[in-house]
Amino acid sequence: MSVLLIAEHNNKEVRPFTYNAITAASQxxxxxxxxxxxxxxxxxxxxxxxxxxxxxxxxxxxxIYENYIAENYTASIIxxxxxxxxIVSSANTFGKNLMPRIAALLDTSxxxxxxxxxxxxxxxxxxxxxxxxxTVKSSDKKKCVTIRPTSFDPADKSGGSAEITKSxxxxxxxxxxFLKKEEVKSDRPELxxxxxxxxxxxxxxxxxxxxxxSDIADKLNAAIGASRAAVDAGYITNDHQVGQxxxxxxxxxxxxxGISGAIQHLAGMKESxxxxxxxxxxxxxxxxxxxxxLEADLFEALPQFLSxxxxxxxxxx
Amino acid sequence: MKILVAVKRVIDYNVQxxxxxxxSGVVTDNVKMSTNPPDDNAIxxxxxxxxxxxxxxxxxxxxxxxxxxxxxxxALAVGADRGIHVKVDNVIEPLAVSKILKKIVEKExxxxxxxxxxxxxxxxxxxxxxxxxLLNWPQATFASKIEVKDNVLEVTREIDEGLExxxxxxxxxxxxxLRLNEPRYASLPNIMKAKKKPIEQINASDLxxxxxxxxxxIKVEEPPKRKAGIKVASVEELVQKLKNEAKVI
Numbered sequence: 001m002s003v004l005l006i007a008e009h010n011n012k013e014v015r016p017f018t019y020n021a022i023t024a025a026s027q028x029x030x031x032x033x034x035x036x037x038x039x040x041x042x043x044x045x046x047x048x049x050x051x052x053x054x055x056x057x058x059x060x061x062x063x064i065y066e067n068y069i070a071e072n073y074t075a076s077i078i079x080x081x082x083x084x085x086x087i088v089s090s091a092n093t094f095g096k097n098l099m100p101r102i103a104a105l106l107d108t109s110x111x112x113x114x115x116x117x118x119x120x121x122x123x124x125x126x127x128x129x130x131x132x133x134x135t136v137k138s139s140d141k142k143k144c145v146t147i148r149p150t151s152f153d154p155a156d157k158s159g160g161s162a163e164i165t166k167s168x169x170x171x172x173x174x175x176x177x178f179l180k181k182e183e184v185k186s187d188r189p190e191l192x193x194x195x196x197x198x199x200x201x202x203x204x205x206x207x208x209x210x211x212x213x214s215d216i217a218d219k220l221n222a223a224i225g226a227s228r229a230a231v232d233a234g235y236i237t238n239d240h241q242v243g244q245x246x247x248x249x250x251x252x253x254x255x256x257x258g259i260s261g262a263i264q265h266l267a268g269m270k271e272s273x274x275x276x277x278x279x280x281x282x283x284x285x286x287x288x289x290x291x292x293x294l295e296a297d298l299f300e301a302l303p304q305f306l307s308x309x310x311x312x313x314x315x316x317x
Numbered sequence: 318m319k320i321l322v323a324v325k326r327v328i329d330y331n332v333q334x335x336x337x338x339x340x341s342g343v344v345t346d347n348v349k350m351s352t353n354p355p356d357d358n359a360i361x362x363x364x365x366x367x368x369x370x371x372x373x374x375x376x377x378x379x380x381x382x383x384x385x386x387x388x389x390x391x392a393l394a395v396g397a398d399r400g401i402h403v404k405v406d407n408v409i410e411p412l413a414v415s416k417i418l419k420k421i422v423e424k425e426x427x428x429x430x431x432x433x434x435x436x437x438x439x440x441x442x443x444x445x446x447x448x449x450x451l452l453n454w455p456q457a458t459f460a461s462k463i464e465v466k467d468n469v470l471e472v473t474r475e476i477d478e479g480l481e482x483x484x485x486x487x488x489x490x491x492x493x494x495l496r497l498n499e500p501r502y503a504s505l506p507n508i509m510k511a512k513k514k515p516i517e518q519i520n521a522s523d524l525x526x527x528x529x530x531x532x533x534x535i536k537v538e539e540p541p542k543r544k545a546g547i548k549v550a551s552v553e554e555l556v557q558k559l560k561n562e563a564k565v566i
Contacts, residue, residue, distance in 0.1 A: 070446065070458075071456070074450065092477050093474075093475070093476040094477070096442045096459075097456075097459070097476075099446075100444075100446035100447045100450070101446045101449060101450040101456065102450075103412065103450075104415060104447035104448075104450035104451050105450050105451075107412070108412070108531070109410045109411070109530070109532050110441070112440065112441045112442060112443060126440065126540070127343075127438065127439050127440055127537070128328070128437070128440070129334075130540060131333075131334035131539075132334055132336050132343050132540065133538050134534055134536070135534070135536045135537075136532050136533065137532065138531065139531050139533065140531050140532075174486075175455040175489075176456075176483055176484070176485050176486075177483060177484040177485075178483055179471065179483055180481070180482045181476075181478065181479065181480070181482075182479045182480040182481075182482075183478045192477070196566075220566060231496070232496060237479065238461070238475045238479070238496065239476075239477060239478060244437065245434070245435060247477065252565050253559070253563070253566065263330070263333070263334075264330065274559070274563045274565050275543075287548070288545075289543050289546075291543075291563065292546055292547060292548075292555055292559070292563075293546060293547070293548045293549065294549050294551075294552065294555050295548060304552040305555070305556065308555075309556065309566070312560060312566070
């Protein structure tokens with residue numbers, strides 16, 4: 001009974017959701033091993049060996065693991081799977097792409113996107129865009145589980161000293177080739193882990209108007225989100241989308257601006273601690289989940305909001 | 318090229334989901350059903366590729382109860398050439414769906430299989446990747462752009478960090494994002510024509526695959542409700558509340 005967690009990283013640093021997945025994985029079983037597939041990712045293996053919850057790190061170094069090619073990852077993970085009762089990863093685009101490929105080859109019915117570990121075979125997961133919670137029990141001998149990272153706190157990062165073992169790569173796939181990644185660089189906190197998120201919707205009317213949002217984000221050290229409507233309309237890039245088919249965020253403060261609040265958007269943010277809605281339509285569904293609703297024209301409200309924030313002498317970072 | 322497109326019948330995305338009082342699931346009686354939204358994008362993309370002269374035939378497939386055929390009929394109205402309906406009586410898991418699809422792929426020999434990246438009912442996001450694994454085909458998931466070249470596809474994928482572009486050899490599985498295209502509406506004449514297009518019916522039990530559930534759904538419950546909030550009268554009041562009451566700024 002040991003758990004194998006697949007680390008997500010960029011070969012230099014561990015991607016933050018890996019730490020949330022570690023917390024969930026060690027709730028399934030304390031004997032948690034982490035598999036690092038990467039290219040010259042020694043720093044990643046070392047960082048993970050220092051996580052107290054991690055009992056062992058398996059490091060496979062090869063250029064075929066430089067990018068997340070699911071076919072290449074899967075071949076290696078299957079080689080290691082034999083020794084484990086659970087294979088686990090985060091339920092973001094990394095794990096969503098990868099885990100079902102592993103599960104199918106292990107003839108396992110995957111449990112996706114869990115928000116609670118009830119026991120080693122029973123989990124809680126949202127269905128229907130979070131409008132229902134299902135308690136599910138897996139009868140498969142080997143279980144494949146993906147974890148909704150925002151439902152678990154990140155694990156402590158230091159104090160541990162797990163053994164790092166090296167392992168050989170599996171065969172590479174010749175049918176999939178990585179061409180390029182267009183990563184949006186930003187100095188702002190990551191959307192998935194930010195303490196404050198401010199999001200714009202269709203009401204922003206165009207991309208330039210998102211400046212009103214980014215000014216406030218700068219002031220609050222917040223991440224910027226968006227509804228699917230705003231992304232579809234080209235106001236902002238896809239990596240900002242919050243919702244059922246985008247990212248799920250659980251910040252302390254979520255500010256929804258010009259967002260009506262479709263079920264699909266609510267699915268991505270309604271677990272936030274405090275929700276603020278700014279919308280000129282007083283009947284907009286977003287107000288039904290908002291702790292504080294302001295019925296106002298956003299083009300007047302946002303500049304005022306910024307100037308009120310500027311008056312405060314203490315803004316928590 | 319031949320494209321197989323898998324479509325699923327789900328509760329319409331606009332319906333407010335209600336959980337059954339006995340905890341056995343959600344209410345589906347007298348509820349509007351539709352094609353899973355990103356499956357519409359999958360059909361649309363296949364039709365566009367055919368219109369561009371790069372595919373000769375589109376086969377739409379669904380797996381489900383009798384009424385699931387409606388989704389195939391809709392795909393036929395939008396431009397699929399023929400349909401397949403694999404009949405199952407109960408809800409089956411993505412692993413079982415992918416095993417059924419594998420049998421159909423072996424029979425139909427498509428060059429590409431398209432489907433939505435995720436069904437909006439169980440939100441599993443598994444079937445395409447599982448089918449790719451069972452067939453040992455490459456997978457291109459969460460596609461927001463597809464370029465068909467000679468025997469390869471160049472696919473732009475929506476990932477957390479932004480966009481990733483990969484090249485996969487044909488045959489391949491592609492799972493479609495909502496941003497891939499704008500699904501068209503079927504015209505009335507095309508809806509009429511679609512009624513004449515053939516839908517082959519197959520019983521899942523005749524395919525010889527194990528579709529028994531591996532996951533027991535113990536109970537389904539409503540998520541915790543948020544307490545009702547308040548409306549504030551001004552921006553000034555909002556900032557004061559956030560600072561002094563909620564203490565989040």
